[in-house]
Amino acid sequence: MTTDLAARPALLSRALLLRFVSIFGASVGFALPLSVVPLYAKQSGAGFVTVALLLATVACELVTPALIRVVGYRWSLALGLILLGAPTFLLTVGNDMWLIVAVNIVRGAGFAIAVVAGGAVTAVLIPSERRGEGLAVVGLVSGVPSMLALPAGVWAAARWGFDPVFIATGVAPLLALLSLPGLPRKAPVREPHSLVDGLRHAPIMRPATIFAVSTAATGVLVTFLPLATAPGIAAAALLAQPAAATATRLIAGRLGDRFGAGRLLGPGILLTAIGMAAIAMTDSPAAVIGGALVFGAGFGVMQNASQALMYARVPAGGEGSVSAIWNAAYDLGMAAGALAAGLVVAEVGYPAIFLLTAAATLPALALVRRDRRP
8 A cells, every 4th residue: 555655756847736726817817707897797798798708719729729839838828817807997998898798809819728728737736646646636626616706796796786807807827927937838749649630539529529518507507697696596506516527526526436437427417417307496595506516516427537537548749739638628619508508598488498408418428328338
């Protein structure tokens, strides 16, 4: 036992601890206004502004690996943090729909660069022997700020107005720039497993697609739950969901290292479906908050298992392509969920939207079964 523990490489290096600072700043900068901006835009534009943010994110995620090879990790991450934070200050001087959409597009581009470049350098800093555990710790560092920022944004906007939320959103990523000099500077000149290779590689794309199904449900949740329930209930549910996700990411990391991450995808999908079905009972605060807890538990499992599985299936140096594909699956799924729900919510109502979302996640179980085959 002692020999095995001594042989394990150290997990928390100085560079990884510095990386936690930019993870925190990017998480706050993304999550704090995520449910506030749809409220700012009112129901008619709620789904549209979220879709604008996420589609811009996906588009830039797919080109960020090339940017990393040209300017390196540090400058890529710096550019992402600046674009994520600085434009938010413009929302304090105007609320025209074109301005909200334009700010969201630029912020989406910044978030894309920050998470892809940051995800690639994070994967380099984590020993491969402890990948599941390391990603779980990273999930904790990103999950706690998201857990607090998402409901805090809704609560603060209701109490003090929108401007303080937008100012805090702009400041957090910009302060994180101070941590970047301690990170690795250069990326591989040419990845042995490029983005195109990843998009053509079924063992990479299956976990990404399965994960995208659960993120689509998340897009519905964060966009429409504040409109479907009272502000206090929405804030509590939006706190419960990332809290559960953060906890289960830690559990999933250890279980995945021990038994294999692929075994966790099926239970993750089932939990997200059950949780979303419970949220459909919008008249019951207990059902909404309890459903958010169950949904969050499933989502946390899906985050850790899918990411660990994808990193394990590429050679060293392919971290940038995996980071881009995983993050694109995250954001494209959220955008698809918000867009699809926004097109029909006026006709069917919020409870039906949540039930339909729960049902739409279940076909992913067939893809989970296919991925488990040798």
